[in-house]
Amino acid sequence: xxxxxxxxxxxxxxxxxxETENCGKCDEYKLGWQRALADYDNLxxxxxxxxxxxxxxxxxxxxxxIIPILDHFDQALKxxxxxxxxxxxxxxxxxxxxxxxLESVLLGLGVESFGAVGDxxxxxxxxxxxxxxxxxxxxHTIVEVSQRGWKLGxxxxxxxxxxxxx
Numbered sequence: 001x002x003x004x005x006x007x008x009x010x011x012x013x014x015x016x017x018x019e020t021e022n023c024g025k026c027d028e029y030k031l032g033w034q035r036a037l038a039d040y041d042n043l044x045x046x047x048x049x050x051x052x053x054x055x056x057x058x059x060x061x062x063x064x065x066i067i068p069i070l071d072h073f074d075q076a077l078k079x080x081x082x083x084x085x086x087x088x089x090x091x092x093x094x095x096x097x098x099x100x101x102l103e104s105v106l107l108g109l110g111v112e113s114f115g116a117v118g119d120x121x122x123x124x125x126x127x128x129x130x131x132x133x134x135x136x137x138x139x140h141t142i143v144e145v146s147q148r149g150w151k152l153g154x155x156x157x158x159x160x161x162x163x164x165x166x
Contacts, residue, residue, distance in 0.1 A: 056152070063111045063157055066102055067150055073099040074148070106150070115149040115160025117142055125149055127159040131166035141165050 073095070080092060103113075115126060121140045126149065134143045142162045149160030 059109045059111065059152060060155075060157060063106055063109060063150065063152065066106055067158060070099060070102055070106075071147060073102075109152070111150055111152050111157065113148045113150055115142065115145050115162055117145060121162065121164045125151070125156050125159055126162050126164075128164045129161045130163045132163050134165045137165040139165060 077096070084092065106112075118137070119126075119142045121128065121142060126142070129146050132143050137143050141164070142160075143165050144163035145160060146163065147161040150157045
């Protein structure tokens with residue numbers, strides 16, 4: 001073999017080994033890029049979970065601030081005087097409209113009230129504040145609601161305070 005043929009053979013081997021080395025680097029860079037992309041996707045998912053958790057916490061905090069106001073409206077309505085003149089009756093109607101607006105804000109946040117006369121007592125969502133005999137009601141049913149309960153989704157924000165038929 002001549003010197004010229006040896007040089008061509010060496011250059012061919014060098015170019016093949018360099019191509020192999022370059023392909024190895026390309027694969028390495030590609031794997032690094034894929035890992036970075038997967039990490040970014042995981043970060044986005046984690047941030048969405050965290051954001052949803054923060055939203056839930058804010059909804060609960062706002063709800064816990066509004067619910068006592070609605071309780072005061074409900075208590076005031078229980079003691080509304082009879083025989084009011086038209087001006088006072090209009091004032092009461094306006095106040096009940098404000099109450100309804102507050103309740104619609106809670107509904108918009110996904111917060112619902114629960115606990116009604118005739119419901120079956122559930123110790124996970126109701127708190128018994130007394131027992132009463134009632135011939136018209138079935139055993140372990142609610143005969144009076146002292147304070148409505150509130151829940152956000154399946155989570156109970158505040159249990160309903162109820163009187164149960166014993």
